[in-house]
Amino acid sequence: MNTETTGTTDQQLIAQLERSIPTPTTDELDTLRAGLAADAEREGVLDVAYRSMDSPYGSLLLAATEKGLVRVGLASEDHDAILDGLAETVSPRMLRSGRRTDPIVRQLDEYFSGDRRRFDVELDLHLVRGFRHDVLTHLVDVGYGTTVSYAVLAAASGNPRAVRAAGSACSHNPIPLVVPCHRVVRSDGSVGNYAGGSEMKVSLLAMESGSADLATARHWRRVRGRVTEARRRGDRARGRRDRRAVHVARSHLFSRDRGDEARCGAVLPGRWSGHRQRPA
Amino acid sequence: MRPFDEVVAEHGAVVLRVCRAMLPAAEADDAWSETFLSAMRAYPDLRPDSNVRGWLTTIAHRKAIDQIRGRNRRPSPVDPLPIDGVPQGKGEPGADERALAALDRAGVVAELQGALDVLAPKQRGAVVYHYLAELPYAQVGELLGTSEAAARRSAADGIARLRMTMRGTPR
Numbered sequence: 001m002n003t004e005t006t007g008t009t010d011q012q013l014i015a016q017l018e019r020s021i022p023t024p025t026t027d028e029l030d031t032l033r034a035g036l037a038a039d040a041e042r043e044g045v046l047d048v049a050y051r052s053m054d055s056p057y058g059s060l061l062l063a064a065t066e067k068g069l070v071r072v073g074l075a076s077e078d079h080d081a082i083l084d085g086l087a088e089t090v091s092p093r094m095l096r097s098g099r100r101t102d103p104i105v106r107q108l109d110e111y112f113s114g115d116r117r118r119f120d121v122e123l124d125l126h127l128v129r130g131f132r133h134d135v136l137t138h139l140v141d142v143g144y145g146t147t148v149s150y151a152v153l154a155a156a157s158g159n160p161r162a163v164r165a166a167g168s169a170c171s172h173n174p175i176p177l178v179v180p181c182h183r184v185v186r187s188d189g190s191v192g193n194y195a196g197g198s199e200m201k202v203s204l205l206a207m208e209s210g211s212a213d214l215a216t217a218r219h220w221r222r223v224r225g226r227v228t229e230a231r232r233r234g235d236r237a238r239g240r241r242d243r244r245a246v247h248v249a250r251s252h253l254f255s256r257d258r259g260d261e262a263r264c265g266a267v268l269p270g271r272w273s274g275h276r277q278r279p280a
Numbered sequence: 281m282r283p284f285d286e287v288v289a290e291h292g293a294v295v296l297r298v299c300r301a302m303l304p305a306a307e308a309d310d311a312w313s314e315t316f317l318s319a320m321r322a323y324p325d326l327r328p329d330s331n332v333r334g335w336l337t338t339i340a341h342r343k344a345i346d347q348i349r350g351r352n353r354r355p356s357p358v359d360p361l362p363i364d365g366v367p368q369g370k371g372e373p374g375a376d377e378r379a380l381a382a383l384d385r386a387g388v389v390a391e392l393q394g395a396l397d398v399l400a401p402k403q404r405g406a407v408v409y410h411y412l413a414e415l416p417y418a419q420v421g422e423l424l425g426t427s428e429a430a431a432r433r434s435a436a437d438g439i440a441r442l443r444m445t446m447r448g449t450p451r
Binding site: 010014017018021022023024028029032033035036039040043045046048050083084086087088091092093094095096 | 281282283284285288292293296297300301305309312313316317320321323324396407411412439442
């Protein structure tokens with residue numbers, strides 16, 4: 001094109017042309033994007049839906065697959081990096097949409113205002129493998145207002161000597177708050193680390209203990225004592241001692257909150273709120 | 281690979297403008313939705329070095345064709361009920377077919393609107409895809425089923441014609 005004589009005029013023309021086509025407003029695009037999310041969900045191509053929410057601990061990121069909640073990002077984490085990571089590890093077919101995550105937002109709001117003690121949501125733990133997966137599936141049994149030591153959690157997860165690995169599973173917990181890694185503390189009683197900072201952990205535990213059920217707290221103190229005792233007492237074969245510690249930790253974890261339901265598989269079967277009825 | 285939502289955020293407005301330049305408003309919205317739904321389905325297989333806007337515009341172009349074809353299949357709300365299976369009172373039964381033929385030939389919708397009304401179909405496509413979607417002429421040519429040089433000529437002719445038309449209208 002001969003830009004020497006027509007350059008400016010062309011630019012004016014392009015500007016006129018652009019004006020002649022209605023410029024999409026933010027509202028129009030938002031409506032279309034909401035419709036796209038609904039279409040994608042219906043067609044089964046929305047692999048990850050995510051949204052942000054405000055909380056007393058800053059902005060949280062919630063991401064859910066078709067199976068359930070797959071990631072909670074705390075304010076201390078880089079949410080863009082989390083989303084890029086999900087695009088790599090789960091699927092890049094991701095949309096910002098509240099349809100899947102709105103119920104979780106409601107429950108978290110209730111939790112922060114002290115009106116909710118259990119979360120009733122599907123979880124997708126398929127990103128976590130091996131022993132870490134075992135640890136997290138047992139961690140969901142640790143009730144509101146109580147704490148459990150890394151040692152007890154390791155025992156309940158099937159390996160009493162893997163205390164460090166249990167700690168590592170908690171620090172890599174992809175679903176903090178809902179999978180309550182803030183309720184895991186050191187055996188000496190100190191709170192230990194937390195992805196959202198130890199201040200947040202202390203604050204959460206204080207909030208929960210303010211309205212905690214004392215009987216439950218006593219129960220957990222008893223469990224801690226018995227597991228410690230079991231590990232100390234079985235002095236003949238290490239394997240036998242470990243098995244006993246596992247048995248003690250599990251029997252208490254199971255008897256109180258869940259009954260003896262199977263808990264294997266990549267995704268937790270059904271809903272896991274305590275004292276529940278299994279969904280049909 | 282980036283989350284698909286970022287692709288929608290970055291290119292959603294441009295693709296909607298392209299759809300609106302090629303189709304009436306209601307159909308443009310449908311074409312936009314179908315474009316991004318198709319794109320999302322295929323997104324994991326997209327090569328990392330792809331020109332995303334060009335890829336989206338190509339899909340939008342195909343969806344525009346589908347919209348025109350769909351008009352023939354879908355009875356419009358104002359069509360009278362068919363009596364004994366025969367559609368009644370549908371004026372100009374060949375209009376859509378002719379539009380479709382023009383579309384297939386030139387790769388653009390023959391139905392015109394706004395300032396683009398004055399342009400020939402091929403000029404319109406070349407102008408919209410090059411100036412609104414900002415695609416290089418090589419890609420515009422590919423889209424319209426013609427050469428890069430022909431696409432460049434069509435756009436130049438289109439711009440010249442627009443200039444002539446707009447000179448006569450007060451801004």
